[in-house]
Amino acid sequence: MVIIETNDLNLYYGENHALKNINIKINEKAITALIGPSGCGKSTFLRTLNRMNDLIENVKIEGKVYFEGKDVYKEIDVITLRKKIGMVFQKPNPFPMSIYDNVAYGPRIHGIKKKEVLDEIVESSLKKAYLWDEVKDRLKKSAFSLSGGQQQRLCIARVLAVEPEVILLDEPTSALDPISTLKIEELLEQLKKNYTIIIVTHNMQQAARISDFTGFFLNGELVEFDKTITIFNTPRDKRTEDYITGRFG
Numbered sequence: 001m002v003i004i005e006t007n008d009l010n011l012y013y014g015e016n017h018a019l020k021n022i023n024i025k026i027n028e029k030a031i032t033a034l035i036g037p038s039g040c041g042k043s044t045f046l047r048t049l050n051r052m053n054d055l056i057e058n059v060k061i062e063g064k065v066y067f068e069g070k071d072v073y074k075e076i077d078v079i080t081l082r083k084k085i086g087m088v089f090q091k092p093n094p095f096p097m098s099i100y101d102n103v104a105y106g107p108r109i110h111g112i113k114k115k116e117v118l119d120e121i122v123e124s125s126l127k128k129a130y131l132w133d134e135v136k137d138r139l140k141k142s143a144f145s146l147s148g149g150q151q152q153r154l155c156i157a158r159v160l161a162v163e164p165e166v167i168l169l170d171e172p173t174s175a176l177d178p179i180s181t182l183k184i185e186e187l188l189e190q191l192k193k194n195y196t197i198i199i200v201t202h203n204m205q206q207a208a209r210i211s212d213f214t215g216f217f218l219n220g221e222l223v224e225f226d227k228t229i230t231i232f233n234t235p236r237d238k239r240t241e242d243y244i245t246g247r248f249g
């Protein structure tokens, strides 16, 4: 089933036409990878889905983004939208507080105060993020005491704690070593059973390994979008073929 859809989506940063007529249908409970050379609009596109571009000055957006059939710019308030569509960034960005408080942060903001309830959310979110066993004995320690890979899984746990439906990840492993990267990839494969995942990646092997669908962006256009196996084996567009075979980008 389609969970997110865009219709003729255009985005301008001032004069710069950064997204051009993007039409895409994202399937729920699957991993969708967005690939393409630097500056082609992947992160910009990702940010339109939970309105993170609202924070940037001089942005003009035309066209529609629907989440579960509702226009995200008209029919959903932005706090609810960002709860349902969580985001993980390139560099792990835990808050300067304990591991526990990082995960409890979102639920607290949404009004949960009871310690037992928070304890349960923290434990289950850390378990879902495959981090519990590594941190259960030091929950009160600073999040900065964790390794980069653990911090990134903590950031994923923090998103999971508010029970999202979609998780957006913008190059989540590009700052991590290969072992931490593999752990995140395994985690995403587990999470897709219950969540819709959209990941921007520069790493084509990663896209091929973990995603079910792939979109190829070039100069603000979505050149091709299809099952990952099709994009990598029998792309329809010459530009996609050139990119995935390493002829440019």
Ligand SMILES: Nc1ncnc2c1ncn2[C@@H]1O[C@H](COP(=O)(O)OP(=O)(O)OP(=O)(O)O)[C@@H](O)[C@H]1O
Residues within 6 Å of the ligand: 013, 016, 018, 036, 037, 038, 039, 040, 041, 042, 043, 044, 045, 056
């Ligand atoms: N905050 C911003 N203000 C103005 N222009 C921006 C902003 N963010 C991105 N752009 C411009 O929009 C275009 C697309 O950038 P975007 O970051 O979305 O590309 P990308 O494909 O994610 O690149 P990368 O792979 O390098 O992260 C580029 O021309 C970029 O300079």
